[in-house]
Each structure stands twice: as structure tokens, then as C-alpha cells.
Amino acid sequence: MTRENIGAMDAAKVLNVIGLTKSYGGLTAVDDVSFEVFEGEILALVGDNGAGKSTLVKALAGAQPPDGGRIEVNGELRQLNSPRDASEAGIGCLHQGLGLVDTLNVPENVFLGRELLTRLLLVIPQLDHRQMRERTIELLAGFGISLPRLNDPVIRLSGGQRQTVAISRLLLQDVRLVVMDEPMAALGVEEGRRVLDLVRTMRDRGISVIIISHNLEHVFQLADRIAIMKNGRLIGVVNAAATTRDEVVRLITFGAATQSEAHIEI
């Protein structure tokens, strides 16, 4: 089947996760989780600590392959056994540490691992610093951002600027889905707002986003749908516009079957 056929049949579904399971020893961190993500959608993943959010995201990023279940990207079944696999499938991951090399400058970070080369004296390959710099400026301009000091080591940039660099890196890889684990954690109010804008910009370009956040205010500002996890299970996916904060908090705390589960917890 050609890609066009698949596209025609199932145009909007970027990610389809079916029965994903991951255990550590006796602990089932992610238990039979199924959900889907559509093109240009922001899906927020919420839940208490230990609910399995990070494990799920790591499976999608290829950092920790699942024990069972299927992951389909754009209708194709994918084995995500390494970050490389995920990247080739079109899934980009924004780690908590952002995966930047502090001592390298902005274009070097953006292009690390996929450097642009030119030829010295027509034969000897060398880095095309100028081209990488110009492409970086373009990528940043796409977000309406221009960093004043592209040649500084990124350790000297602010948290939000570093986020921008990390996201530019992903855009360069032509991703269809970006997975973000707590991107607003440890950022100031202003910086956090900038990252929200970045996420929206990605969405507007048709890139889907899965975002983990503890901040329900951010979740409601951003997300189209909210997926709630508890004890490794996905207990519900709700439409952000059709629910309330209290309802989401209730789901996070007590789970779907309020009476019985609450009872067990006590």
C-alpha cells in the first residue's frame, strides 16, 4: 500500500498506540494503554507522580522500548527501540534536560548529528558554518524569535531561549509529533508563556504535540484534549473545551469509577 493510500484512508491520525505495556520488575508502570493523536493536535498528559506518564513518553521517544503493545505512526507499525528509530518515524522528543550540549553554540546544537557540509578546495569536506547559521536564523524566525548571541555557548542562554534552540533542533528533523516532558518546569512566568507560544506555533504548522505538565492552568490554555493517567492506566481522554478543572482534578485523584476506586485507595 502506498503512503498516499494510507493518507487518504486515515489522514488525520498521526499516532495510534494500542495496548502499550511496560513493567519494571514486578511494577507495571504502563498498563495496557491505548490512545491516538491527530494531526495538529495538542494532547496533554496529566496524572500524579508515578502514574506512568514519563514511562509512556519514553517508550514513544525510543528511550525505553515497551514490553508489549503496538505503536503506529501515520498508519505504519513502528518498532521504537532507540532514539534514532523514533526520530526516523517522525517523533521528536524534548527531554527535561533538553539534550543540548552546553558548551556548543546555537547553530552547532541545532545541527549536531546532521551537520551541513561544504567542500574545501572542492574536495575536502568541512562544516558549512555560514549555511548552518543562516538556516538557524530562519528556523528561529519561524517562531518570531531572534537570539542575539548565536555564537555563545548555549549555557549562557536563558531557559526559554534554550527551549527554543531544542525545538528548532526538532523542526530541522522534520518531525510530525513532538513529545515534551514538563517543558515549563523550572521556568519563570514570562519564559513559560514563551514556551506556550512555541507549542502553539508548532501546532499551527500541523505538528502534533504530546505534553506532560503538572500545571493545569497551562494544560487548559494549551491542550485540545487531556489524557489522564493513574497507576499506569489511562483512565480517560477528555475534550479540554468540554470539561472543567475540577473534573480533571477529580479524575487525577480518584480515577474514573469514583466510588469503588476511592474506596480502595482508603
Place this chain on the structure above:
Amino acid sequence: MKSEANSAPGIGHADRRWLFEGIGLTVVIVALAILFILINPRFGTIANFINILTQASFIIVMAVGMTFVITSAGIDLSVGSAVAFITVVAFGLIKGGLNPLLGVVLMFGLGAFLGFLTGSLVAYVKIPPFIATLGMMAGLRGLALVHSAGEMHFGLPVSITFVGQGVLGGVPVPVIISLAAAVFGAWLFNRTRFGLHVRAIGGNREAARLAGVPVNRVEVMVYVLMGLFTALGGLIMMARIDSTQATIGTAMEIHVISAVIIGGTSLFGGRGTVYGSVMGALLLAMMTNALIIAGVDFFWQLVVMGGIVLIAVAISNLREQRIPALAHFMRREPPGSADNEPAREPAQQQGGTLS
């Protein structure tokens, strides 16, 4: 050297502060030179300056290689022993009738092989560089002694001694070679994918791996490169004094590592400059030369060098704000608050250091 640093467009990191670092060291060297000349005019002769450059040549060559090693967050303590081993083996064979050119090829082959061995121990067997190269240091010295204990070799063919003693257009050949090695090293460091990968794995190995950098392969290549530069340094040294022995190059690693550290390359990895290493080697050679002219005992020269190295590392830590008590006073303006400033354009990108 200085004009080179300022006029090489695009070469280098184009980070103004790093440029100042290179210039800072250059200024120190010039100031010291003036001081030495004032103390003793004999220091200031052209002949003496050429002498200093020649003395520094093999340290410069090896310091270029060591810049890659230290920037990758490694260290190589075995360079002195490797020089001894490589030169006694090659010397013996050349004296035994081996074609001098083949002898030189053999030296580089040996250097690359030893580097491959060290690099594999570090990258694949996961032995910390300090320990892996400490082992190589002892082992190679032992092998050199086994090969020719107590023997002193003399009498190389002119084709080889030319490398150490020849003069082209008034400039000694070792000086030309070391300059060429430095320019090549700076290009490799700043302008090639390999150089970028070396800086990346030294800065954040895990991030580099996630970005698709073949970290283990790059690490092995770093030590292979070091081995090649070690062979070149050994060749210059052997050709210059037209002799070698199993004890040659003792404590040479201290000189080489010192030159790199003085030059501003971070011992913590990720940050380095080839230009700085060259300047560091020159500073050390100049100090040694001045102390000799002043009639200072060799043992005191070691004491002075040790002091310079410790001061250089202390200054570097201060600059990187690694000393908690002083970091407060060194803090620069807080970053951020400038996301939407218009980007200042290439004017600032050009004219980086040759580093």
C-alpha cells in the same frame, strides 16, 4: 600568530570572550618577553627567539593533539613513553638498514596503533582515560627499556635529521612543521564534523549520543589522532638531537598537558582552543629559556612550571565560576530578557580565534 588569529574569517568559534582569551595569553607572552629582555638583553636576540620556537616545536605538535583529547573530556599521560617507544623502535630499524621513509611511515603507523589501543580501552572497555593512559605510560616505557635498555642511538641519515635540523628560507624546519600542524589542528577542531563531535562529546556525552554522534568511534579517533601527533613530535625530537634512548620523553606529558591547560582548554571537557595550546607551549618554552639564560637550576625550572600550571587552572576555574566563594563576584549580567532583540549580524561572527 596574533595577526593570524584576527584575520582568519570564519575559523573558530567566533565567541568574543574566547577571542579575548587567546589575546590575553598573547599579551602575557609579549609582556613577559619584554620583561625578560629588560632583565637580560641576550634574551631578545632573533637567534634566541628562533631557538625558543624550535625548542617549543615538538611540544606544540603534541599539544595540538592533546587539545582534542582534553576537549573530549579525556587525558593522555602516555605521550612521553610513546615517544620513547616509537623512536627507539624506528631508530633501531633505520640504523639496521630500513629505508628512512618507510621508517617514518612506521613511526606514524605505530603512533596510530597505540592511539587505537588506548582509545579502544577508553571507549569500549570503559577504563577511565587517566587510568588507561597511566597503564600505557608504564607499559610503553617498559617496552622501550626492554628494547634498548641503557643503549644510546646515534647517527641517523641526513634525510631524517633534516626534519629536526634543516632550515628553509631562514626558518628551522621543526618550526615550519609545528606551525603547519597547528593550522591543520585548528581547522580540524573548528571546521570539521569530527572536531564538532569531539567538542560535543566533551561537553555532554549523552546529549551527543542522542543527537546521533557516534561517540565511541569519535573517542577512539581522538586517541588515534593523538598518537599521530605524538609520532610527529617524536620524529622532530629524534631528528633534532640525532639520537634517542629508552628514557627520552620522561615527564614530557607534563609539558604537553600544561601547555594545553595554560592555553585555556577546560579540563572538564567541551571547551578548548588549539591557538591557546600553541601559545601555552610558547609560554612554557620562553620561561624555560629565560630561566636557563638567568642560570637557574633545572630543578627550579620544574618548580616554576608547576606554579604556572596551577595558576592557569585556578584562573580558568575562576573564569568558569567553579570556585563557589568567588563565583559571586565573577557573575556576569544575567542572561535572558533579550529573546526578541534583533539578532546582531555576522560582523560579530567573523574574526574568531584561530582556536
